[in-house]
Amino acid sequence: MTVNKFIRSLLNLKELSVTDFKLKVRKRTLDLWVKPYKNGCLCPRCRRRGRIVRIMDECRLWRDLPLYGCTVMLWYCPREILCPTHGRTQENIPWADSYARVTYRLEYAMLVYCQLMTQKAAAKILHIPKSTLSDLLHRTITRIRDGHRIRGLKCIGVDEISYCKGHKYATIVYDIERACVVWVGQGKARESIDRFFNEMLSDYQKRHIKWASCDMSQAYIGAIEAHCPNVTLVLDRFHIAKALNEAVDEVRKQEWRKASVSERKALKGLRWLLFRHSSNRSKKQTRVLNALRKGNRRIHRAWVLKDEFEQFWEYRAPWAAKRFLKRWTATALKSRIEPIRNFVHTVRKHIDRILPFIGSRLTNAIAEGLNRIIKIVKNRASGFQTLKAFTDMIFLTVGDVDIPAQIPVGFRTL
Numbered sequence: 001m002t003v004n005k006f007i008r009s010l011l012n013l014k015e016l017s018v019t020d021f022k023l024k025v026r027k028r029t030l031d032l033w034v035k036p037y038k039n040g041c042l043c044p045r046c047r048r049r050g051r052i053v054r055i056m057d058e059c060r061l062w063r064d065l066p067l068y069g070c071t072v073m074l075w076y077c078p079r080e081i082l083c084p085t086h087g088r089t090q091e092n093i094p095w096a097d098s099y100a101r102v103t104y105r106l107e108y109a110m111l112v113y114c115q116l117m118t119q120k121a122a123a124k125i126l127h128i129p130k131s132t133l134s135d136l137l138h139r140t141i142t143r144i145r146d147g148h149r150i151r152g153l154k155c156i157g158v159d160e161i162s163y164c165k166g167h168k169y170a171t172i173v174y175d176i177e178r179a180c181v182v183w184v185g186q187g188k189a190r191e192s193i194d195r196f197f198n199e200m201l202s203d204y205q206k207r208h209i210k211w212a213s214c215d216m217s218q219a220y221i222g223a224i225e226a227h228c229p230n231v232t233l234v235l236d237r238f239h240i241a242k243a244l245n246e247a248v249d250e251v252r253k254q255e256w257r258k259a260s261v262s263e264r265k266a267l268k269g270l271r272w273l274l275f276r277h278s279s280n281r282s283k284k285q286t287r288v289l290n291a292l293r294k295g296n297r298r299i300h301r302a303w304v305l306k307d308e309f310e311q312f313w314e315y316r317a318p319w320a321a322k323r324f325l326k327r328w329t330a331t332a333l334k335s336r337i338e339p340i341r342n343f344v345h346t347v348r349k350h351i352d353r354i355l356p357f358i359g360s361r362l363t364n365a366i367a368e369g370l371n372r373i374i375k376i377v378k379n380r381a382s383g384f385q386t387l388k389a390f391t392d393m394i395f396l397t398v399g400d401v402d403i404p405a406q407i408p409v410g411f412r413t414l
């Protein structure tokens, strides 16, 4: 085995042969002069062999995976060839994309590492500055997602997420059936979500959206109902439960403000107790809440109404659920507790968007699950300065394209 062949096998360099090498011990760099193995001079578009017209004067270099602390660089002067169909063009480079300055192998490692860790940590492992890595990541993901079309969208979820400390928001659209993110856009207003429907979907696709789930934001509801003629909108169960919890908490706050010092003692520690679902409350906790009946009638009343409302989600028959909701809202209105009454008005306003839940059992739970992964990514990076960087990471971790799997097969090694 010659030394060149040895290096080639050792570094597992595919589709190229090594013609020369130079190891700079002090600078810890290994330079390899390479050339395409067997299949050189191919047209990048049609993969046919062409006649060499010119050899480029300057060598190009590509960064490869680092080796034992050594930076590895590949050097090659690409040939200009004459393709019978496409004319003069630069030959296909088998180990990297036409305009990339790094090899497919490095791109693959970068994508996989960034799914697992922060960009900073990945940059350290790969021996590249962090800003270069962010740049590379953006370019690679954009190239891979270029020309990608959304397909087979039947069931969507829409949610908002903040991405910067300055309360900047982004709107995220999920494909609930396939559990992935299909779109990310700046802002949470009507224009943002309109942009998704206008730019990403054809009229045919909009007609095929059968189900949608979102929170009670008027912008999202309005846009979904305006763009998708055949949609059944189901307001997200957890957002409704949250609204009711907030109403109960408002009652507690009002009572707290009114209470005297001695009365406040009885109201201490109620906040999280009131939020608890009846199924994960201990007997002791239930006793504390029942004692409120004597301590504070208004909080007790609000809590009982909240507990009763939980039943709604258990119904299987739409007619029974409707009857329950009618009775519950009537009782709740009589309570004369302002925050609860406001909640009732919201329920009545959206009743046609709440009842379909019973038949469909559609929730944003999958979207919330993905949202949790996105939040982990966000917190790991301690927030993102730009939406561009955030979008890259969202598409890389929970996007509708498996991005690392788009790198050519032979180069998917770490």
Ligand SMILES: [Zn+2]
Binding pocket: 043, 044, 045, 046, 047, 048, 083, 084, 085, 086, 087
């Ligand atoms: Zn060609």
